[in-house]
Amino acid sequence: MPSSPSGSPDESYFNDLSQQPSNNSTSQNGSKTGTSNGDAAPESEAQARPKRIACVLCRKRKLRCDGARPACGTCKRLSHDCAYDEVRKKSGPKRGYVKLLEARLQQVETLLKNQDPMGDVQRKGSDDALPQSFTIPTRPIVTSAPSTDTINVNLSNIDPQLLPPGTGATTDSFLGVNMGASMESHGGEDQFSWEMIGLGLEEPLPLQETINELHRIFFEKIHPSMPIVHRPRYLAAMNLAPQMRPPVGLRYMMWCMAASVTDKYEAMQEHFYHRARKYLQMDEMRGHGEATITIGTCQAWLLVSMHEFKLMYFPRAWMSVGRACRLALMMGLHRLDGAGLDVKQCIPPPRDWTEREERRRTFWMAFCEDRYASIGTGWPMIVDERDIMTNLPAAEDAFDKSKPMPTTTLAEVTKPGGAAQLSQFGGVVLMACLFGRNLTHLHRPTQEDQDDNLEGAFWQRHRDMEGILANTGLSLPDHLRLPAGLPDPNVIFLNMNIHTSAICLHQAAIFKADRYKLPANVGSESRVRCMTAAAEIARIMRMLVHLDLSSMNPFISFCLYVAARVFVQYLKFRPKDQQMISSLQFLLTAMQALKRKNPLTESFIVQLDLDLAGAGIDVGQPKLDYYNNNIVVSYRQNMYNSAATNEIIRAKSLKTPIP
Numbered sequence: 049m050p051s052s053p054s055g056s057p058d059e060s061y062f063n064d065l066s067q068q069p070s071n072n073s074t075s076q077n078g079s080k081t082g083t084s085n086g087d088a089a090p091e092s093e094a095q096a097r098p099k100r101i102a103c104v105l106c107r108k109r110k111l112r113c114d115g116a117r118p119a120c121g122t123c124k125r126l127s128h129d130c131a132y133d134e135v136r137k138k139s140g141p142k143r144g145y146v147k148l149l150e151a152r153l154q155q156v157e158t159l160l161k162n163q164d165p166m167g168d169v170q171r172k173g174s175d176d177a178l179p180q181s182f183t184i185p186t187r188p189i190v191t192s193a194p195s196t197d198t199i200n201v202n203l204s205n206i207d208p209q210l211l212p213p214g215t216g217a218t219t220d221s222f223l224g225v226n227m228g229a230s231m232e233s234h235g236g237e238d239q240f241s242w243e244m245i246g247l248g249l250e251e252p253l254p255l256q257e258t259i260n261e262l263h264r265i266f267f268e269k270i271h272p273s274m275p276i277v278h279r280p281r282y283l284a285a286m287n288l289a290p291q292m293r294p295p296v297g298l299r300y301m302m303w304c305m306a307a308s309v310t311d312k313y314e315a316m317q318e319h320f321y322h323r324a325r326k327y328l329q330m331d332e333m334r335g336h337g338e339a340t341i342t343i344g345t346c347q348a349w350l351l352v353s354m355h356e357f358k359l360m361y362f363p364r365a366w367m368s369v370g371r372a373c374r375l376a377l378m379m380g381l382h383r384l385d386g387a388g389l390d391v392k393q394c395i396p397p398p399r400d401w402t403e404r405e406e407r408r409r410t411f412w413m414a415f416c417e418d419r420y421a422s423i424g425t426g427w428p429m430i431v432d433e434r435d436i437m438t439n440l441p442a443a444e445d446a447f448d449k450s451k452p453m454p455t456t457t458l459a460e461v462t463k464p465g466g467a468a469q470l471s472q473f474g475g476v477v478l479m480a481c482l483f484g485r486n487l488t489h490l491h492r493p494t495q496e497d498q499d500d501n502l503e504g505a506f507w508q509r510h511r512d513m514e515g516i517l518a519n520t521g522l523s524l525p526d527h528l529r530l531p532a533g534l535p536d537p538n539v540i541f542l543n544m545n546i547h548t549s550a551i552c553l554h555q556a557a558i559f560k561a562d563r564y565k566l567p568a569n570v571g572s573e574s575r576v577r578c579m580t581a582a583a584e585i586a587r588i589m590r591m592l593v594h595l596d597l598s599s600m601n602p603f604i605s606f607c608l609y610v611a612a613r614v615f616v617q618y619l620k621f622r623p624k625d626q627q628m629i630s631s632l633q634f635l636l637t638a639m640q641a642l643k644r645k646n647p648l649t650e651s652f653i654v655q656l657d658l659d660l661a662g663a664g665i666d667v668g669q670p671k672l673d674y675y676n677n678n679i680v681v682s683y684r685q686n687m688y689n690s691a692a693t694n695e696i697i698r699a700k701s702l703k704t705p706i707p
Contacts, residue, residue: 249296262306269309274601298344301320301355350410467522472542480545581611
């Protein structure tokens with residue numbers, strides 16, 4: 049039954065929290081309510097019951113206190129001195145806090161609206177959408193504390209009088225937490241993580257499931273041909289604190305190369321590539337550039353240069369190889385196992401054998417890429433072989449399992465029988481070394497060369513390198529021969545490189561013999577040697593038809609091109625030789641299949657098609673439309689041709705049909 053209007057208190061009475069009802073009025077109201085509605089009686093009794101205060105000891109020890117005085121039950125049972133704190137701290141927000149907070153938020157919204165004139169148009173679509181001006185920071189942040197960009201800058205202009213008392217120091221953290229929660233609630237799968245701010249990232253990393261799969265693909269398909277990262281330690285470092293993890297540029301580049309060999313993530317490779325270069329260059333521009341002097345950064349630039357060669361970004365690849373080589377030399381990776389004059393050390397010495405071996409592999413990969421970049425252009429190499437005092441890489445199994453084993457030097461394996469001590473990666477290094485020697489053999493003439501004299505320095509160097517190739521082929525251990533070594537891409541690349549190096553060496557000899565009218569047997573023996581090596585490359589390629597070509601070294605296409613060119617030169621004089629035509633057709637078909645995951649192959653296909661057109665040879669392959677397919681752009685950028693081929697083209701004054 050409602051009470052009379054005269055007895056009801058004003059509405060403001062209930063809204064004013066300072067008004068405390070007396071016990072009498074409460075009991076009277078409770079009795080009246082009990083007569084009208086029995087269910088409300090317990091609620092009124094609970095309101096009338098005074099609040100029980102816990103004693104100081106029970107509150108401190110988080111124990112239930114019965115509030116008995118002068119000593120509670122717990123203190124009496126434990127014989128403690130019981131005391132009550134009569135002054136209670138008022139809980140809840142201060143009066144007027146909500147109004148001040150609303151004023152602050154309104155001023156923030158006004159500032160954001162003024163800074164983003166397009167915000168109104170974009171916000172009309174959804175009231176729940178995030179403010180468009182909240183973006184990931186556009187400059188590197190190296191602090192580990194969470195921070196925002198636009199919002200924190202705008203908060204610095206807010207009138208301090210609008211801030212609640214005692215909250216001035218917590219403004220950044222307050223908005224940081226709320227905006228972070230908002231990003232998580234609106235981000236869906238791409239959840240925002242404050243970890244990226246501690247690392248200086250400008251965007252969130254991929255999902256952890258994606259990262260795990262890309263790591264698996266990298267170590268299954270890319271690592272076998274570029275074994276420079278120690279897998280167990282790398283994956284273990286991914287679980288460390290953000291500042292102790294591998295460089296962000298290295299991670300993005302590993303994901304990029306993994307994405308390039310899979311259909312599922314192929315569309316992401318360009319995105320990862322640009323992010324990797326961005327973070328590597330940010331490290332270089334930070335401070336005095338000291339952040340780049342790490343093994344991880346050198347490894348990242350090696351992966352970048354290999355990817356750029358693969359995609360025919362030749363000027364970028366040349367510069368990236370230079371960065372990697374200079375970093376390796378700066379860190380002293382070329383003198384890890386030798387004693388020499390004391391020079392400045394930029395990094396601490398290796399902690400154990402595994403770390404020393406990883407540094408060895410990083411240097412030798414830089415050495416190989418330096419040779420690959422120079423052999424096709426004729427431009428000078430960076431690393432001088434005479435400065436190297438680092439042993440060759442150990443076996444793959446020993447490196448993966450961190451089992452120390454003795455290693456040998458590059459000079460030792462070039463001696464007769466020295467190839468028996470080679471590892472898989474060590475064999476690739478040896479062949480890169482011979483490519484480099486072949487380059488200096490052709491492009492560093494001396495007065496003692498006497499090209500027209502078979503006893504001159506030129507022909508002496510020719511015989512020395514031919515002897516090293518012959519001894520290497522005879523002394524290879526069984527696990528480095530084919531078909532036993534087919535599961536290992538480096539073993540396949542090693543065997544192809546042996547024959548490719550022989551072709552480059554003997555093609556230069558053919559040119560010199562024809563130019564200086566040397567005895568006929570000199571040129572004829574070199575031609576036979578070239579044909580034999582080209583046939584061996586075609587035979588090895590036939591063994592690979594059932595293997596995944598995406599795991600092969602990208603420069604394997606250079607081997608196929610050199611062999612195919614030998615067949616083209618042979619068919620100029622014997623155009624009806626069906627066996628040679630069949631071998632050439634097979635190599636062209638293999639290169640067409642290889643170019644899907646290795647675009648570098650397409651530049652060699654273009655050059656080979658031009659060679660066939662110039663020789664007037666038709667092997668039944670479809671003609672390429674250079675201009676309509678934009679292949680001419682790649683061809684003009686392609687600086688990668690055999691040094692020996694360049695000599696022959698220059699001697700015969702051949703003109704390409706592309707101006």
